[in-house]
Amino acid sequence: MNPVLTAEGLTLGYGADPVVEGLDLTVSEGEFTVVVGPNGCGKSTLLKALGRVNRPVAGRVLLHGTDIRAQRAKAVARALALLPQSPVAPEGITVRALAARGRFPYHTLLRQWSPEDEAAVDRALELTGTAELADAHVGALSGGQRQRAWVAMVLAQDTGVVLLDEPTTYLDIAHQYELLELFAGLHRAGRTVVAVLHDLAQAARYATRLVLMHGGRVVADGSPGEVLTSERMGEVFGLACDVVPDPRTGTPLVIPHERS
Numbered sequence: 001m002n003p004v005l006t007a008e009g010l011t012l013g014y015g016a017d018p019v020v021e022g023l024d025l026t027v028s029e030g031e032f033t034v035v036v037g038p039n040g041c042g043k044s045t046l047l048k049a050l051g052r053v054n055r056p057v058a059g060r061v062l063l064h065g066t067d068i069r070a071q072r073a074k075a076v077a078r079a080l081a082l083l084p085q086s087p088v089a090p091e092g093i094t095v096r097a098l099a100a101r102g103r104f105p106y107h108t109l110l111r112q113w114s115p116e117d118e119a120a121v122d123r124a125l126e127l128t129g130t131a132e133l134a135d136a137h138v139g140a141l142s143g144g145q146r147q148r149a150w151v152a153m154v155l156a157q158d159t160g161v162v163l164l165d166e167p168t169t170y171l172d173i174a175h176q177y178e179l180l181e182l183f184a185g186l187h188r189a190g191r192t193v194v195a196v197l198h199d200l201a202q203a204a205r206y207a208t209r210l211v212l213m214h215g216g217r218v219v220a221d222g223s224p225g226e227v228l229t230s231e232r233m234g235e236v237f238g239l240a241c242d243v244v245p246d247p248r249t250g251t252p253l254v255i256p257h258e259r260s
Helices: 043-050 073-079 095-106 115-127 143-156 173-188 200-206 230-237
Strands: 003-013 018-028 032-036 058-063 080-083 161-165 192-196 209-214 217-222 241-245 252-256
Touching: 003 043, 018 043, 018 058, 018 192, 018 217, 032 043, 032 173, 032 200, 043 080, 043 161, 043 192, 073 080, 073 095, 080 143, 095 115, 095 143, 115 143, 143 173, 161 173, 173 192, 173 200, 200 252, 209 230, 217 230, 230 241
Parallel strands: 032 192, 032 209, 080 161, 161 192
Antiparallel strands: 003 018, 003 058, 209 217, 241 252
């Protein structure tokens, strides 16, 4: 498979102590990669660096073989879209107007709003089930509806790569699986998806590849069955557990032991 995103010797941090140090990772075209690990291990920090938000202390990120920071911001935004954790919408903005912001990377002085933009927004609203909410204010929506509106903006951006930072946080379980099914559909349609998730069962169910982080490093990388073992759960999470096949999907399911 062709490499889409590559981290080479990546060190990231917000102060004297690095959060991620000397990390190497390659995301190939067509993968649904999910990054998991304990709180504070550097998952979201890594994703932001892959999305050109965090500037590395050392190392670099390549997008299609070229240093991502050497590329123009609009060129990057036409190649990858990032849904950050807990985004905040401008006051009074409607769902359609928010989705339309996904088309900004395609605009220039000579090319403003076009029928192609209109079609991309309509398609994104339809895919996310927000077409009936198009004229509603984002701030007045429920948590699940609001998150779908943000996803519509990402889809309207129409990129080959989609980065998702804990996209199901604060949603009830039905809305979590609704969104994950949407992302799985994007992957089946040919998008490369990289997500940070907390729920290991959800990660194992939807990922084609799991990346397990601990202490700012990748400690395991492979299929969900290869990565999620009882021994590794003990080492990384301090959790005594059994890992059994999910009765419906056959993917790994972590069953914690009772605490005495």
